[in-house]
Amino acid sequence: MVDMKETLIPVVGVVTDIRIDTPDVKTFRVVTPDGKKAFDHMPGQCAMLSIPGVGEAMFSITSSPTNTEYMEFSIKKCGCVTEWLHSMEVGQQITIRGPYGNAFPVDTAFAGHDMLFIAGGIGLAPLRSVINYCRHYRDRYGKIDIVYGSRSMQDLVDYREIIEEWSKDAGVSVHLTIDREQPEWDGHVGFVPNYVKELGFSTDKIAILCGPPIMIKFTLAGLQEIGFDKTQVYTTLELRMKCGVGKCGRCNVGAKYVCKDGPVFRCDQIDELPDEY
Amino acid sequence: MRKISLANLDALFAAIAAEETLYLPQDTEKGAVYAEWCEGATLSNALNTVRSPKDFFFPQTENLMDFKVEGKSIEIIDTRKECEDFVIFGVRACDVRSFEVLDRVFLSEPVDTYYKNRRDHGVIISMACTRPAETCFCQTFGIDAAAPEGDIVCHKTEDTLYLDAKTEKGETLLARLSALTEECDTSAVEAQQALIRERMAKLPLANLSASDFGADKTMEFFNRPEWKELSQSCLGCGTCTFVCPTCQCYDIKDFDTGHGIKRFRCWDSCMYSEFTRMAHGNNRLTQVERFRQRFMHKLVYYPTNNDGLFSCVGCGRCLAKCPINMNIVKVMKTLGGKDNG
Ligand SMILES: Cc1cc2nc3c(=O)[nH]c(=O)nc-3n(C[C@H](O)[C@H](O)[C@H](O)COP(=O)(O)OP(=O)(O)OC[C@H]3O[C@@H](n4cnc5c(N)ncnc54)[C@H](O)[C@@H]3O)c2cc1C
Ligand code: SF4
Ligand code: SF4
Ligand code: FES
Numbered sequence: 175m176v177d178m179k180e181t182l183i184p185v186v187g188v189v190t191d192i193r194i195d196t197p198d199v200k201t202f203r204v205v206t207p208d209g210k211k212a213f214d215h216m217p218g219q220c221a222m223l224s225i226p227g228v229g230e231a232m233f234s235i236t237s238s239p240t241n242t243e244y245m246e247f248s249i250k251k252c253g254c255v256t257e258w259l260h261s262m263e264v265g266q267q268i269t270i271r272g273p274y275g276n277a278f279p280v281d282t283a284f285a286g287h288d289m290l291f292i293a294g295g296i297g298l299a300p301l302r303s304v305i306n307y308c309r310h311y312r313d314r315y316g317k318i319d320i321v322y323g324s325r326s327m328q329d330l331v332d333y334r335e336i337i338e339e340w341s342k343d344a345g346v347s348v349h350l351t352i353d354r355e356q357p358e359w360d361g362h363v364g365f366v367p368n369y370v371k372e373l374g375f376s377t378d379k380i381a382i383l384c385g386p387p388i389m390i391k392f393t394l395a396g397l398q399e400i401g402f403d404k405t406q407v408y409t410t411l412e413l414r415m416k417c418g419v420g421k422c423g424r425c426n427v428g429a430k431y432v433c434k435d436g437p438v439f440r441c442d443q444i445d446e447l448p449d450e451y
Numbered sequence: 452m453r454k455i456s457l458a459n460l461d462a463l464f465a466a467i468a469a470e471e472t473l474y475l476p477q478d479t480e481k482g483a484v485y486a487e488w489c490e491g492a493t494l495s496n497a498l499n500t501v502r503s504p505k506d507f508f509f510p511q512t513e514n515l516m517d518f519k520v521e522g523k524s525i526e527i528i529d530t531r532k533e534c535e536d537f538v539i540f541g542v543r544a545c546d547v548r549s550f551e552v553l554d555r556v557f558l559s560e561p562v563d564t565y566y567k568n569r570r571d572h573g574v575i576i577s578m579a580c581t582r583p584a585e586t587c588f589c590q591t592f593g594i595d596a597a598a599p600e601g602d603i604v605c606h607k608t609e610d611t612l613y614l615d616a617k618t619e620k621g622e623t624l625l626a627r628l629s630a631l632t633e634e635c636d637t638s639a640v641e642a643q644q645a646l647i648r649e650r651m652a653k654l655p656l657a658n659l660s661a662s663d664f665g666a667d668k669t670m671e672f673f674n675r676p677e678w679k680e681l682s683q684s685c686l687g688c689g690t691c692t693f694v695c696p697t698c699q700c701y702d703i704k705d706f707d708t709g710h711g712i713k714r715f716r717c718w719d720s721c722m723y724s725e726f727t728r729m730a731h732g733n734n735r736l737t738q739v740e741r742f743r744q745r746f747m748h749k750l751v752y753y754p755t756n757n758d759g760l761f762s763c764v765g766c767g768r769c770l771a772k773c774p775i776n777m778n779i780v781k782v783m784k785t786l787g788g789k790d791n792g
Contacts, residue, residue, distance in 0.1 A: 178562065183527065184527065227518070227712045263523075267525040413729070414728065417703070428673075428752060450734050
């Protein structure tokens with residue numbers, strides 16, 4: 175039994191690249207010490223990263239599964255573990271375990287559809303994996319729209335990739351917005367929920383929402399106003415997690431464990447949960 | 452079925468302990484506790500132990516792994532070791548059922564190997580309850596105190612201990628003890644069972660019913676206004692979760708020993724405000740929500756995920772230990788009153 179695989183025991187990961195995205199978000203590239211990907215995953219799944227002695231924390235795997243060389247994590251500084259991760263230099267080892275959670279139904283419910291991605295702030299982290307998956311298998315999906323907003327221009331995560339890659343793809347339209355006017359910004363200004371309504375999308379799409387709870391709430395209401403049904407809209411829930419496998423009890427909401435039954439939920443499925451997330 | 456005279460109980464314990472570590476309830480000033488048997492130790496006559504036997508399989512704290520950190524490098528040290536065989540003697544029917552409740556959590560995929568290791572190496576010798584207490588309500592959950600589950604099931608009369616093996620593990624152990632025990636018929640046990648069932652039927656909580664609760668009743672109970680009053684005086688001390696044989700929430704924490712880092716798992720409690728706190732807020736802001744979580748989990752969420760099995764076994768520990776005298780029975784009577792008149 176002691177040779178059985180134990181999910182709580184992680185493997186060692188090496189940070190091979192660190193990108194500064196915003197004043198409080200950095201993206202870390204992680205491989206195993208022999209230079210490989212630690213494990214395979216599907217878009218939407220997460221991993222537990224840790225610094226021994228500091229603690230573990232759950233993060234979305236922001237790189238796409240189609241990237242066979244490494245995994246990436248976009249991490250916002252907000253506490254012990256995340257602060258430590260932000261202070262790392264290239265070459266630092268960490269620990270990693272996963273993948274955890276369900277995934278976006280990229281090969282089933284999403285296949286063949288026009289896609290509308292809507293993200294706020296660090297909420298782009300889980301979406302980036304799906305977006306790049308859809309871009310990789312471009313012919314499996316219809317038109318792709320990406321609405322992304324943050325507090326300021328400096329707070330847009332993955333800005334370079336968005337401008338230099340996503341917005342240049344055929345059939346992909348990117349709509350960026352920031353909360354308040356800024357001298358160097360000539361794009362849209364305003365909150366994501368309003369911007370989505372202004373853009374007025376056709377309702378034959380699958381929409382995926384990720385961001386702060388308040389943004390999700392208002393954007394979902396806005397989408398419903400313009401004719402979307404909750405069964406067309408997906409989002410992710412974020413609750414405190416420790417084990418990642420439905421045993422420690424932390425992320426329990428109703429009869430569901432967000433770590434294993436989520437984090438991806440269709441909005442009509444969320445209605446079946448007690449209001450406690 | 453085998454039997455042994457109570458006068459020879461020490462010899463029986465010695466024979467078990469000769470090959471496996473034996474734990475049994477023993478009296479201390481803090482009440483009965485499971486402790487290792489050694490020459491001269493006596494079996495407690497208390498109905499049940501203060502702490503549940505869940506520690507045997509899911510200890511309050513356990514070392515999960517170690518780390519060696521040098522500069523930028525990390526070495527992960529797997530500290531798991533095959534557990535030695537052990538025997539727990541005198542487990543009550545309610546507590547035996549609690550192992551099934553825990554099994555369904557820890558042995559479901561991905562298997563918790565720390566738990567499985569202990570579980571595979573533990574033999575459970577259960578004991579029927581001749582003197583059930585006023586706080587007992589195992590029968591509410593279909594548990595028969597007169598016929599516990601377990602690897603070996605025991606019945607103790609005034610002068611004799613009866614032993615019946617129910618599993619392969621139990622048969623192996625009982626076979627080893629055959630020189631000390633003798634074959635017997637079941638009449639004495641049956642007589643005792645009838646007596647126990649008669650006593651159970653007269654307990655104050657004999658008619659407590661869980662029939663209103665169970666799988667898929669989340670929306671029926673979640674928004675009930677009574678939660679507020681029920682939880683009003685709850686101190687959030689977590690005592691109920693710590694004495695409970697089926698509470699299984701845990702935390703994972705690292706500890707720097709100065710010579711390396713140890714990662715521990717320790718019991719946690721959904722009754723604590725820290726339990727769900729996040730950077731952007733807490734999804735259970737007040738004790739009302741935390742209190743509700745504990746009981747909704749036992750009476751509704753767990754059954755929803757486990758074929759209707761409740762995650763309370765009616766052991767009564769939380770009834771005895773809560774400082775404000777709140778408990779699951781009051782919750783059931785208040786919210787599931789239809790059959791609880
Ligand atoms: C499924 C999932 C996916 C996530 N993906 C990402 C991601 O891609 N990028 C990212 O930056 N963050 C992500 N998070 C949030 C991330 O896990 C927390 O920011 C992190 O745990 C905070 O750890 P810390 O040690 O730095 O904070 P702590 O020192 O533990 O605490 C700082 C504050 O953060 C709170 N906190 C602890 N755990 C969580 C948690 N799980 N979620 C939110 N707050 C928490 C603490 O209670 C405290 O208020 C995700 C969380 C979940 C559950
Ligand atoms: S119900 Fe009682 S024992 Fe449980 S946390 Fe509240 S006060 Fe403590
Ligand atoms: S909730 Fe109370 S009565 Fe039920 S198993 Fe736990 S401690 Fe025993
Ligand atoms: S994180 Fe442990 S149950 Fe979900």
